Amino acid sequence: MLTNYEILETIEMITHEHLDVRTVTVGISLLDCIGSTTEETAKKVYEKVTRRAEKLVPVCRKMEAEYGIPIVNKRVSVTPVSMIMNGKGEEGVIIAKALDRAAEELGIDFVGGYSALVHKGMSESEKAFINTIPEALSVTNKVCSSVNIGSTKAGLNVDAVKLCGEVIKRASEMTKDRESIACAKFVVFCNAVEDNPFMAGAFHGVGEGDSVINVGVSGPGVVKQALSRLGKDADFSEVAETIKKTAFKITRVGQLIAREASKRLGIEFGIVDLSLAPTPVIGDSVAHILEEMGLERVGGCGTTAALALLNDAVKKGGVMASSSVGGLSGAFIPVSEDIGMIDGVRSGSLTIEKLEAMTAVCSVGLDMIAISGDTSAETISALILDEAAIGMVNSKTTAVRVIPVCGKKAGDNVEFGGLLGRAPIIDLNQSSPKVFVERGGRIPAPMQSLKN
Amino acid sequence: MKAVVSVIGRDKVGIIAEVSNFLSSLDVNIEDISQTVMQDYFAMIMLIETEGAKVSLSELARLGKEKGEHIGVTVTVQHEDIFNAMHKI
Numbered sequence: 160m161l162t163n164y165e166i167l168e169t170i171e172m173i174t175h176e177h178l179d180v181r182t183v184t185v186g187i188s189l190l191d192c193i194g195s196t197t198e199e200t201a202k203k204v205y206e207k208v209t210r211r212a213e214k215l216v217p218v219c220r221k222m223e224a225e226y227g228i229p230i231v232n233k234r235v236s237v238t239p240v241s242m243i244m245n246g247k248g249e250e251g252v253i254i255a256k257a258l259d260r261a262a263e264e265l266g267i268d269f270v271g272g273y274s275a276l277v278h279k280g281m282s283e284s285e286k287a288f289i290n291t292i293p294e295a296l297s298v299t300n301k302v303c304s305s306v307n308i309g310s311t312k313a314g315l316n317v318d319a320v321k322l323c324g325e326v327i328k329r330a331s332e333m334t335k336d337r338e339s340i341a342c343a344k345f346v347v348f349c350n351a352v353e354d355n356p357f358m359a360g361a362f363h364g365v366g367e368g369d370s371v372i373n374v375g376v377s378g379p380g381v382v383k384q385a386l387s388r389l390g391k392d393a394d395f396s397e398v399a400e401t402i403k404k405t406a407f408k409i410t411r412v413g414q415l416i417a418r419e420a421s422k423r424l425g426i427e428f429g430i431v432d433l434s435l436a437p438t439p440v441i442g443d444s445v446a447h448i449l450e451e452m453g454l455e456r457v458g459g460c461g462t463t464a465a466l467a468l469l470n471d472a473v474k475k476g477g478v479m480a481s482s483s484v485g486g487l488s489g490a491f492i493p494v495s496e497d498i499g500m501i502d503g504v505r506s507g508s509l510t511i512e513k514l515e516a517m518t519a520v521c522s523v524g525l526d527m528i529a530i531s532g533d534t535s536a537e538t539i540s541a542l543i544l545d546e547a548a549i550g551m552v553n554s555k556t557t558a559v560r561v562i563p564v565c566g567k568k569a570g571d572n573v574e575f576g577g578l579l580g581r582a583p584i585i586d587l588n589q590s591s592p593k594v595f596v597e598r599g600g601r602i603p604a605p606m607q608s609l610k611n
Numbered sequence: 612m613k614a615v616v617s618v619i620g621r622d623k624v625g626i627i628a629e630v631s632n633f634l635s636s637l638d639v640n641i642e643d644i645s646q647t648v649m650q651d652y653f654a655m656i657m658l659i660e661t662e663g664a665k666v667s668l669s670e671l672a673r674l675g676k677e678k679g680e681h682i683g684v685t686v687t688v689q690h691e692d693i694f695n696a697m698h699k700i
Contacts, residue, residue, distance in 0.1 A: 161615070161691070163645055165698040166656050170617055170687060224669030227689035408697045415696040 173228055177380040177443040178409065180416050181436050182232040182268075183219050184356035185212045185426060186363035186371040189238040189272075197250040200243055201257035208235060208261040208270070211370050211426070216266045218423045222416060230416065231377075231438075231578075235262065236361035237272035241288040248288030255295035255302050262301035271361035273304040276351070279313040279601075281322075289322055293329035296341035303344045303359035307351035309547045311554045314604035315349065317544065321596055323347045324540030328563060331532065335565035338573050342562040343527065347543050349550035349557050354430050355486040360558055371429035372421045373486060376413035377436045380443045381405055382469075386451045398452060399472045406433060406476030414481040432486025433477030434522055435469075437497035439580035445469075445490050446499025457499055458509030466490060467520035487556060489522025495575060495582035496527055505583045519549050524557035529573050529582040532565040539563065541592035544602070552605050612661050613642070613691045614668055616675065620684025622653040630655070630686065633678045637671065639664045653684065658691070 172178040192203035212235050219230045240254050255273050262270040273295055275285050292304050306323055309315035330341035346360040353364020356373035363371070385405045389397060413431040421428035437445045446457040449465040470489040478484050492514070494500045503509030511528070518524045524546045530539075543559045550557030562582075564573045569586040618630055627646065634641060634657075643658040661668050672688040679686030 160643075161694050161698060163647075163654070163656050166615055166617060166694055167619075167654065169694050169697050170619070174685075174687075221669055224672050225690045226693040227672065227687050228693060411696040412693060415692060 172378070172381045176378070176384050177438070177440060178378045178412070179229040179231050180374060180413060181377040182234050182356050182375040183215065183230055183416065183420050184234040184236055184361055184373045184375065185215055185424070186236045186354065186367055186373060186429065187211050188363055188367065188369050189240070189243050190365070193243045193245055197244070197247055197253045200245070201253045204237075204243075204254055205257040205261050208237065208258065209264050212265050212267065214424055218420060222419055226416070228412060228416070232268040234267055234356065234358065234361065235265070235270045236356070236363045237270065238363050238365065239272055239274035239276055241275035241285050242365070244284055244288055246284045248284035248286070249291060251288045251291040252295050252298065255299050259299035259302050267301070269301050269303050269358045271303040271305070271358050272363060273302050274306060274362045276307045277316055277319045278307050278310045279316060281316065281319055286322065289319070289326060292326050292345060293333050293341060296330050296344050297333040303361065305346045305348055305351065305360045305362060307348045308543065309349040309551050311350060311551050312604060312608045315544060315547050315551060315602040317596070317602060318599045320347070320540045320543050320547070321537070321599060323543060324536040324596070327539050327561065328536045331563045331565055338575060339532070339562050339564045340575060343560065343575060343579050346558045346560040349547035350555060352486055352556055356432050357434065357436065357487060359560060367429070368427060370426050372417055372424065372426050373429040373432060374413050374417035374420065375432040375434060375436065375486065376409050377434070378409040379435045379437050379445045379448055381409060382435065383442070383444070383448045383451050386448065391453065395468065399468060402469060402472035403476030406473045407480045409433070410477035410480035428483070430483045430485030431477075431481040433473060433481070433484060433488045434486065435473055435490045437491065437493065438578055439496055439498055439501070441498055444497045444499035445492055446497050446503055450499060456506060456508040457503040458513050462513060463516050463520055466492070466517050470521045487522040491523055491526065492517055492521055493527035494585070495529060495580040496578060497580070501580070501582060504585055511585050511587060515545060515549070518546060518557055519553060522556070524550070525559045525561060527579065527582065528561045529567070529584045530561050530563050530587055531568050531584055532563050533568075534563045534587060535591070535593075537591070537593045537596040538587065540596045542587070544596070548602070552607065554607055612668065614659050614661055614671070615689055615691050615694060616657040616659055617687045618653070618655040618679065618684050620653055622648050622651050623683070626653055626682060626684060627655065629682050630678070633675070634659065637665045637674070639671065
């Protein structure tokens, strides 16, 4: 029998500490949708996506009502679209529009997978496809895009990184009247994972089955409150234990929803991604967890150690709570989506260099960072290379989602709205990496790749 | 299927009566009930059986919320599995 304390604790987590299921994402393979023309492929894509995910939104709504827990986003991820282009990558926008129409029809929040995997090399079609990303993101509302430019096994494809820097600049230009919002829907990965349910980087990997349910849980507010109840005198083993126990409880909710969604939708259960994903709401911040551990402000000395502890304890707690853990699983540190991070940047305590160091010990990378609109493509490419190098050497996923906001300079503010939040424009080192980036070619895979 | 009804709010006369009448009007059976008042705050937890009820669980949750607003307390109705998932290994 449940105790009153347990019941009230769960209710408190949901009503006051922002515990939610961040996303139920249906991964759908598009490999059987390739037609003889791109129009035919687009038609098949639309039909398959709307058929497979037909019941996603109503089923999630019903579960929200029955279990009394919000499911914030309902999403679809698909096979990287560059793979179904049949050599005609330049026609990608046709597929993007079909995906956007499918997302509208289904009433879902995002569809991810307008993506290319070019970590070792790029075909002409893939190159042409990547070049369509700015247009695809500016003419659609719900399509998200990603490019994998490196891996521990393959090294870093600098030609692709160079292209991605240009893509980000063009995407920024094409949506300059909307705070360059297209860039918020585009992420550049090193060591991309195939079962990530979170956007903008979700895609349905080629090693996956026909369709699969992946669930992302959240709950930074719950962890923060648990630490706050623990008090300032507790030592680090107690801090880690408290985070583990809390992560366990959060993940169990994700597992329950994943299992139920899988049963009700008749789609195989894939993984639970136990990431702590913040929102711009007060009380839902990863930065505030770090501050609760005893830092005056996020970004100060001690921040990287605090984040390392948090990231590790979240995984340890979550692993036992789910039959299958995957995706990115750890702590996210997007700047614009986290009120504590926003304050950190605004006060000057949190810099891009510190953020980069933090990404070496947490689950993703430089995420939702607004930079000056006049930042050059090669500076963005070099920033991506730095971040990708951390991922490559440490055998982990790293990502870059930066938004050069047209017309804004360091110190200005930008408002993206909704879950994407708002951000001060961060200061970047102004020295030019032009010659470095223009070398092109490939940065060889590190010794860590030779494990066989 | 079993569900948990929680009623939380400032204490006043008749909360238990109102909630129990509401549940019985929908043919919902109350299997267990516990209730405390802490510093003027009323907290009641009921375990109910929704088998044979006139409405579905999601509809019951919606009506419960409305009823709570009418009485001036917070009423939640949730499938018991969310609590079991979180607190039982």
